[in-house]
Amino acid sequence: MMSxxxxxxxxxxxxxxxILDEKNRLVYAVKTPTTPDVTLGILNALxxxxxxxxxxxxxxxxxxxxxxxxxxxxxxxxxxxxxxxIRIGKPAxxxxxxxxxxxxxxxxxxxxxxxIVAGGHxxxxxxxxxxxxxxxxxxAGKMRDExxxxxxxxxxxxxxxxxxxxxxxEIVEEEFGRKAPITLSYEIGSIGLLERENxxxxxxxxxxxxxxxxxxxEKAMREAGLHKAKLxxxxxxxxLMSADYARKYPIRTVASGPTNSIRGAAFLTQLNDxxxxxxxxxxxxxxxxxxxxxxxxxxxVEIGGVRTNFRMPDLIAVGCxxxxxxxxxxxxxxxxxxxxxxELVNRxxxxxxxxxxxxxxALAAGYAKIDDPRCDPARVKHLDGSLIAKAVAKIVNTVxxxxxxxxxxxxxxxxxxxxxxxxxxxxxxxxxxxxxSKVIRPEHFQYANAIGAAIAQVSGEVDRIFMLDRxxxxxxxxxxxxxxxxxxxxxxxxxxxxxxVEVDEIPLAYLxxxxxxxxxxxxxxxxx
Amino acid sequence: xxxxxxxSIEDIAVGATILGTGGGGDPYIGKLMAIDxxxxxxxxxxxxxxxVDDDALVIPVAMMGAPTVLVEKIPRGDEIFxxxxxxxxxxxxxxxxxxxxxxxxxxxxxxxxxxxxxGMPVVDCDGMGRAFPEIQMVVPHxxxxxxxxxxxxxxxxxxxxxxxxxxxxxxxxxRAVTVVMGGSAIIALYAMTGKQLKEATVYGSLTLAETIxxxxxxxxxxxxxPVKELLKLVRGYELFRxxxxxxxxxxxxxxxxxxxxxxxxxxxAGHELIIQFQNExxxxxxxxxxIATVPDxxxxxxxxxGLPITTEGLRYGYRVTVIGxxxxxxxxxxxxxxxVGPRYFGYDIDYVPIExxxxxxxx
Numbered sequence: 087m088m089s090x091x092x093x094x095x096x097x098x099x100x101x102x103x104x105i106l107d108e109k110n111r112l113v114y115a116v117k118t119p120t121t122p123d124v125t126l127g128i129l130n131a132l133x134x135x136x137x138x139x140x141x142x143x144x145x146x147x148x149x150x151x152x153x154x155x156x157x158x159x160x161x162x163x164x165x166x167x168x169x170x171x172i173r174i175g176k177p178a179x180x181x182x183x184x185x186x187x188x189x190x191x192x193x194x195x196x197x198x199x200x201x202i203v204a205g206g207h208x209x210x211x212x213x214x215x216x217x218x219x220x221x222x223x224x225x226a227g228k229m230r231d232e233x234x235x236x237x238x239x240x241x242x243x244x245x246x247x248x249x250x251x252x253x254x255x256e257i258v259e260e261e262f263g264r265k266a267p268i269t270l271s272y273e274i275g276s277i278g279l280l281e282r283e284n285x286x287x288x289x290x291x292x293x294x295x296x297x298x299x300x301x302x303x304e305k306a307m308r309e310a311g312l313h314k315a316k317l318x319x320x321x322x323x324x325x326l327m328s329a330d331y332a333r334k335y336p337i338r339t340v341a342s343g344p345t346n347s348i349r350g351a352a353f354l355t356q357l358n359d360x361x362x363x364x365x366x367x368x369x370x371x372x373x374x375x376x377x378x379x380x381x382x383x384x385x386x387v388e389i390g391g392v393r394t395n396f397r398m399p400d401l402i403a404v405g406c407x408x409x410x411x412x413x414x415x416x417x418x419x420x421x422x423x424x425x426x427x428x429e430l431v432n433r434x435x436x437x438x439x440x441x442x443x444x445x446x447x448a449l450a451a452g453y454a455k456i457d458d459p460r461c462d463p464a465r466v467k468h469l470d471g472s473l474i475a476k477a478v479a480k481i482v483n484t485v486x487x488x489x490x491x492x493x494x495x496x497x498x499x500x501x502x503x504x505x506x507x508x509x510x511x512x513x514x515x516x517x518x519x520x521x522x523s524k525v526i527r528p529e530h531f532q533y534a535n536a537i538g539a540a541i542a543q544v545s546g547e548v549d550r551i552f553m554l555d556r557x558x559x560x561x562x563x564x565x566x567x568x569x570x571x572x573x574x575x576x577x578x579x580x581x582x583x584x585x586x587v588e589v590d591e592i593p594l595a596y597l598x599x600x601x602x603x604x605x606x607x608x609x610x611x612x613x614x
Numbered sequence: 615x616x617x618x619x620x621x622s623i624e625d626i627a628v629g630a631t632i633l634g635t636g637g638g639g640d641p642y643i644g645k646l647m648a649i650d651x652x653x654x655x656x657x658x659x660x661x662x663x664x665x666v667d668d669d670a671l672v673i674p675v676a677m678m679g680a681p682t683v684l685v686e687k688i689p690r691g692d693e694i695f696x697x698x699x700x701x702x703x704x705x706x707x708x709x710x711x712x713x714x715x716x717x718x719x720x721x722x723x724x725x726x727x728x729x730x731x732x733g734m735p736v737v738d739c740d741g742m743g744r745a746f747p748e749i750q751m752v753v754p755h756x757x758x759x760x761x762x763x764x765x766x767x768x769x770x771x772x773x774x775x776x777x778x779x780x781x782x783x784x785x786x787x788x789r790a791v792t793v794v795m796g797g798s799a800i801i802a803l804y805a806m807t808g809k810q811l812k813e814a815t816v817y818g819s820l821t822l823a824e825t826i827x828x829x830x831x832x833x834x835x836x837x838x839x840p841v842k843e844l845l846k847l848v849r850g851y852e853l854f855r856x857x858x859x860x861x862x863x864x865x866x867x868x869x870x871x872x873x874x875x876x877x878x879x880x881x882x883a884g885h886e887l888i889i890q891f892q893n894e895x896x897x898x899x900x901x902x903x904x905i906a907t908v909p910d911x912x913x914x915x916x917x918x919x920g921l922p923i924t925t926e927g928l929r930y931g932y933r934v935t936v937i938g939x940x941x942x943x944x945x946x947x948x949x950x951x952x953x954v955g956p957r958y959f960g961y962d963i964d965y966v967p968i969e970x971x972x973x974x975x976x977x
Contacts, residue, residue, distance in 0.1 A: 175687070177690045177770060178687045178688060178690060178769040179687065179688040181651075181688055181690060181727065182646045182650060182688050183650070187646070208687070208796040208797065209680070209686070209796065210797075214687070214770065215770065242687050243687065277685070277686050279686045280646075280685075490931060492931060493931055495860075592682075592926075601797075
């Protein structure tokens with residue numbers, strides 16, 4: 087009897103689905119158009135890959151889904167829940183109110199209902215002041231009466247001590263009577279109160295959307311005969327969460343697309359440390375894989391115009407893709423950032439249009455082939471040699487610079503090239519790119535994202551401040567690592583496969599006593 | 615006199631990060647506090663040092679402690695009021711204005727937030743013209759002004775009045791109090807008369823920060839080279855253009871010490887720059903020769919936008935322009951250099967003004 091996994095990933099243009107066997111071999115893959123109602127496209131992909139492969143649905147043990155439901159809801163400000171925001175920190179934090187940094191339209195969309203109650207902790211774990219339970223009870227009652235559909239709770243220094251958030255959640259549950267989903271900020275963000283609170287509010291706002299999407303997908307799985315398969319969703323960091331956890335913390339899915347692509351690309355090449363270059367129609371996306379996981383961004387990331395601080399893959403996007411415009415300019419050549427995008431096949435020179443693009447250059451230089459009867463390379467024959475040479479040099483240079491900016495050392499690294507726009511890089515340069523040891527363009531690269539979803543692992547993470555005048559640095563690191571490993575196992579990882587994949591130490595500046603912030607992530611294979 | 619509105623505060627926050635020379639804390643929270651205070655209480659009046667009567671009292675306010683704590687345990691906003699009042703009673707009169715003691719980093723915007731809420735003007739000057747890590751590292755100290763009586767307040771309502779024998783003791787004791795208060799405190803210190811203020815401060819600091827911020831913003835809109843425009847404005851030097859190829863950090867007693875190495879690009883190809891930092895950038899060495907040292911300002915800017923990168927934000931791969939800005943002349947006396955010269959920070963280097971160093975190294 088076989089053990090199969092299905093990976094599905096929703097992209098801007100395509101929703102892809104793959105089936106992998108227990109040895110992670112690709113059994114079958116389909117590409118279907120992404121639909122305005124994302125769920126429909128996912129169902130098409132699921133049914134397409136099951137029907138096309140002819141596998142026995144009973145053999146499928148897990149389905150991994152990377153979806154854009156939550157991202158779209160936030161960006162479009164649609165279908166968001168009315169959120170009650172409880173900040174625990176009074177008398178601290180009163181100078182900047184909750185939702186302060188939300189764009190006005192998003193603030194309206196989530197309801198502008200908030201309160202600040204007494205409580206919270208210091209950086210070393212002491213209480214600023216005891217939690218005022220009565221205040222929370224009153225606030226919860228008021229939020230219930232005002233029709234809040236979800237609650238976000240954020241306490242000062244909850245990454246150091248989540249006690250007040252947890253106790254507040256108990257009180258809110260008692261008060262609400264019916265089940266209102268509660269988001270605790272320490273579960274999704276790190277130090278930085280406003281950013282973490284923002285992330286908690288966004289999470290609470292998309293819980294409804296995620297619930298509906300997950301329910302629809304589970305129904306579709308049952309209808310397709312996937313009775314044994316467990317559902318998982320992929321997160322920003324390239325690991326999985328159970329459907330139940332995803333119902334509570336769906337915000338963790340917002341950047342899963344690029345992450346799946348990076349992880350899939352690496353899997354296809356069996357590399358753990360490399361640069362992944364994903365060239366689409368409009369942009370080149372560069373990410374870095376470190377010990378099998380995408381490197382995470384160290385700076386605050388905006389989602390839908392809101393500054394948040396949960397971990398996102400560290401990516402750079404440069405305006406250079408297959409449809410990017412090429413212009414003559416003072417005897418020189420300029421690339422992008424404007425692009426024809428999907429209109430390349432109507433307006434590109436080689437398709438009989440009037441706009442010169444990077445793809446036309448690649449065709450004229452003779453290193454690209456396009457499998458489309460409407461595309462005729464003869465139409466770009468007239469382009470002069472120096473223009474072509476300059477444009478090719480610019481394209482190569484743009485990608486080289488982007489890769490170099492993402493590297494963490496001067497050593498040359500392997501580069502995995504995926505995405506349909508990848509044809510604009512001349513294969514003759516594969517062994518000559520600056521800072522790159524070799525370029526690999528793996529088979530099945532067009533399904534890298536869905537494969538990345540299907541092979542995802544399970545992780546656990548801690549982020550907290552340790553006081554080095556009380557314990558040694560080694561003890562602090564050991565404690566943090568053990569906590570992260572425990573988290574990973576709790577999240578469903580096979581204990582014997584769990585490894586620490588990331589350790590960060592950041593000293594707290596301008597403060598004596600050697601306080602240090604340690605962040606550790608551990609990950610392992612999914613226990614099916 | 616002029617009024618500072620929301621846009622002024624946005625610009626000041628950007629300029630303050632440049633004056634922060636890599637440290638001083640991100641002005642983000644201070645900026646939000648100041649903007650909210652201004653939206654609620656009206657714009658802040660900015661007055662000139664010459665507008666302050668010689669015998670009038672001015673009390674600077676600031677935040678002390680870890681910026682990492684400030685971004686998590688955001689202040690209450692009015693914690694210093696009571697302590698401020700106590701200081702006024704101690705001096706037997708009302709303060710006519712407040713000011714920034716440190717124009718670099720978060721302490722550029724904290725006084726604006728306090729001033730808006732107190733309905734009090736802010737004097738367009740500061741105690742450093744940049745950022746420094748310790749309380750005695752201010753120009754007023756050089757002129758014999760005492761930091762104490764100093765008031766420190768936390769959000770819980772605690773406040774501490776400090777009287778010390780000198781400003782070095784003030785640093786030690788107030789740092790310890792900050793830890794007990796939870797890693798950050800709002801402080802009022804270096805109370806000065808108008809006469810002292812006119813002699814012992816760096817003039818025009820807030821306007822300079824604002825102009826820097828506005829210059830970068832407008833250069834971006836006009837698609838001009840922001841770094842060039844900035845250098846013209848501050849009479850600074852481009853020290854290097856390059857890529858960060860290595861960053862090493864370690865912590866010693868609350869100071870994030872480290873070193874960043876840059877590999878030259880464009881005209882600087884084949885050359886190397888090293889910056890040594892301790893929260894702030896302190897020494898820049900080009901091809902083995904010192905090109906700038908503290909107290910002159912060394913700032914790392916993102917090459918395209920001209921936006922500053924703090925020492926915490928330095929990372930392999932960034933394309934940067936490193937600039938040097940001459941410090942205020944008040945920092946260049948022998949007495950001043952004892953307080954903030956390279957030797958104070960543990961470097962075996964004599965201070966030579968950046969103008970001369972640059973001439974020597976670049977020609």
